[in-house]
Amino acid sequence: MDNPKIDSILEQAEICRLSGNYEPAIPLYKQILEQVADHHGATLGLAHCYLNTGLFDESLEHFKKAAEICPHDIKTLMDLAKAYLMLGHFDEGKETFLQVLAIDPDNEEAKKQLSYFEAFES
Numbered sequence: 001m002d003n004p005k006i007d008s009i010l011e012q013a014e015i016c017r018l019s020g021n022y023e024p025a026i027p028l029y030k031q032i033l034e035q036v037a038d039h040h041g042a043t044l045g046l047a048h049c050y051l052n053t054g055l056f057d058e059s060l061e062h063f064k065k066a067a068e069i070c071p072h073d074i075k076t077l078m079d080l081a082k083a084y085l086m087l088g089h090f091d092e093g094k095e096t097f098l099q100v101l102a103i104d105p106d107n108e109e110a111k112k113q114l115s116y117f118e119a120f121e122s
Helices: 003-018 022-035 040-052 056-069 074-086 090-103 108-121
Strands: none
Touching (some): 056 074, 074 108
């Protein structure tokens, strides 16, 4: 599968996902990952689809994988941190927000999220 083909499939998957049609997006992302196992966009998109369809373990697995593929991508790390929080993994979420701030010390959203931890810890 050449890159234009992958790009086309990714575009279709993103259109489905962003319009809330998660079920048809899932096989499109999987099709990309069969060809390029470490495709960041497909991995992250699949993580969001799984999260929104109640497949929480699979979602977290793919958010983690996306963060491994692009360990300095702020959006990916923020998505992972938020997924951790949504699924009740507070320590991991906090640690991931701290990772964001290590890369981007001025990230207001990560600071805001960490302030909630400080409020509960005091």
